[in-house]
Amino acid sequence: xxxxxxxxVGMTRVQLLDAGRAPITAQQYYAEGDxxxxxxxxxxxxxxxxxxxxxxxxxLGRGSTxxxxxxxxxxxxxxxxxxxxxxxxxxxVSLDIGLSPEEIRALRGEVPLEDGFPSESERALIGWIDAxxxxxxxxxxxxxxxxxxxxxxxxxxxxxxTVGATMFLNRFATGFELPTADHVMARLDAAGLA
Amino acid sequence: xxxVASRPAAVTVPSAASGPIAEAVASGELPGRVWIYSNYHCxxxxxxxxxxxxxxxxxxQLTAEQMLAVAEQARSLGFTALGVTGxxxxxxxxxxxxxxxxAHQLPVVLLTNGxxxxxxxxxxxxxxxDPNIALQISLDSHLPDLNxxxxxxxxxxxxxxxxxxxxxxxxxxxxxxxxxGPLDSPLLDPLRDLVRSLGVCDEDHVIRPIVRxxxxxxxxLGVLAAARDIPSELTIAADGAFWGSFGPTVRSxxxxxxxxxxxxxxxxxxxxxxxxxxxxxxxxxADASLGIR
Numbered sequence: 001x002x003x004x005x006x007x008x009v010g011m012t013r014v015q016l017l018d019a020g021r022a023p024i025t026a027q028q029y030y031a032e033g034d035x036x037x038x039x040x041x042x043x044x045x046x047x048x049x050x051x052x053x054x055x056x057x058x059x060l061g062r063g064s065t066x067x068x069x070x071x072x073x074x075x076x077x078x079x080x081x082x083x084x085x086x087x088x089x090x091x092x093v094s095l096d097i098g099l100s101p102e103e104i105r106a107l108r109g110e111v112p113l114e115d116g117f118p119s120e121s122e123r124a125l126i127g128w129i130d131a132x133x134x135x136x137x138x139x140x141x142x143x144x145x146x147x148x149x150x151x152x153x154x155x156x157x158x159x160x161x162t163v164g165a166t167m168f169l170n171r172f173a174t175g176f177e178l179p180t181a182d183h184v185m186a187r188l189d190a191a192g193l194a
Numbered sequence: 195x196x197x198v199a200s201r202p203a204a205v206t207v208p209s210a211a212s213g214p215i216a217e218a219v220a221s222g223e224l225p226g227r228v229w230i231y232s233n234y235h236c237x238x239x240x241x242x243x244x245x246x247x248x249x250x251x252x253x254x255q256l257t258a259e260q261m262l263a264v265a266e267q268a269r270s271l272g273f274t275a276l277g278v279t280g281x282x283x284x285x286x287x288x289x290x291x292x293x294x295x296x297a298h299q300l301p302v303v304l305l306t307n308g309x310x311x312x313x314x315x316x317x318x319x320x321x322x323x324d325p326n327i328a329l330q331i332s333l334d335s336h337l338p339d340l341n342x343x344x345x346x347x348x349x350x351x352x353x354x355x356x357x358x359x360x361x362x363x364x365x366x367x368x369x370x371x372x373x374x375g376p377l378d379s380p381l382l383d384p385l386r387d388l389v390r391s392l393g394v395c396d397e398d399h400v401i402r403p404i405v406r407x408x409x410x411x412x413x414x415l416g417v418l419a420a421a422r423d424i425p426s427e428l429t430i431a432a433d434g435a436f437w438g439s440f441g442p443t444v445r446s447x448x449x450x451x452x453x454x455x456x457x458x459x460x461x462x463x464x465x466x467x468x469x470x471x472x473x474x475x476x477x478x479x480a481d482a483s484l485g486i487r
């Protein structure tokens with residue numbers, strides 16, 4: 001691997017375009033170095049980069065709800081969808097924003113939810129996320145009613161968009177076998193969360 | 195009845211296109227020509243080929259319908275000319291009729307290696323005797339051995355045989371010479387004389403450098419060129435839309451994506467707008483000072 005080269009070249013089902021092969025219409029995404037495997041895979045269809053990343057940034061980034069709730073939606077959805085790339089990436093993000101290892105394990109389904117989340121309101125929200133991302137078909141009324149009892153409608157709308165965008169990323173990363181960067185795995189190893 | 199008189203009225207009526215693309219073309223900001231890679235396969239395997247074209251190449255060809263749609267939409271958007279290249283376009287049996295139909299929209303230059311005009315095939319080519327069509331045929335040296343070393347056996351003989359017959363059929367022929375040396379070298383004078391003797395005037399003899407992309411890059415031939423050195427002509431291929439006709443190059447069997455604009459080719463406004471936006475975002479450069487064309 002040469003200097004400045006991504007850590008993951010040649011390990012996926014699709015080409016991950018490095019800066020030298022990045023389309024001229026995608027160069028802005030490489031201006032600050034390796035943009036990561038999602039961008040490097042999407043760059044094969046550069047006209048998708050702007051709309052896709054704009055949507056993902058709006059759905060997963062800072063919004064009207066707290067980053068803590070956003071990470072609930074992202075990490076829980078990724079665990080329900082079995083996306084290793086997204087679980088690894090958002091375990092790291094969850095540590096960054098201050099989630100405890102116990103909360104992370106609970107969101108990843110490795111310990112009972114009650115062990116990580118004593119709060120009834122947060123469990124109600126995770127119940128809504130589970131109904132969206134962990135099942136198909138109609139969602140029972142009681143799940144919605146319980147979530148609404150604790151959270152305003154706009155929060156549930158925003159987090160439902162977050163769940164949907166995360167499911168898209170989950171399938172994108174899983175389908176193309178996008179690899180986790182070495183430094184992320186090293187961090188999770190060190191935290192006992194690999 | 196002359197060929198001009200028989201043409202559809204649309205040919206002689208200037209496009210009334212308006213909008214950002216038309217304005218950029220009219221002001222000279224955006225080149226007026228749209229290039230179309232009809233296909234990638236070829237009956238030759240030239241040493242400096244940008245697309246590693248050969249008889250064994252994957253075809254990756256556009257359909258006649260796609261090429262006509264590009265022509266129609268190019269005119270509507272305000273582009274002023276078309277080019278068709280490959281691969282060898284004339285390996286596609288429907289290509290002459292398609293080019294003729296495209297020429298009803300905009301003037302077309304059709305690039306060909308000139309080796310497919312033997313015998314009765316010259317009659318098929320005669321349908322391209324149209325004021326809106328020019329054939330551009332490659333010839334790299336006045337010395338048969340030197341020419342054929344790069345372009346393949348018998349290429350020289352085929353070309354010098356075909357060109358006068360095409361000219362006699364009323365087809366406008368341009369000759370393109372690709373050289374590793376200086377573009378104004380006196381060593382090219384005998385070739386210039388030969389081209390004139392074939393019935394092709396000096397203004398229809400294009401001399402250009404080898405661009406170090408594709409197979410030429412593997413063999414370290416030609417001039418290095420950044421995007422700003424390459425004319426920013428919108429180029430459409432089966433693989434997508436590219437910045438310049440030197441964009442969709444291939445090396446080691448893999449498409450170069452560095453000059454890719456969009457994978458979407460139609461509607462043509464998608465890649466055209468991407469090209470214009472990219473041009474406006476790039477710093478000023480040498481702007482084709484290398485003589486690449």
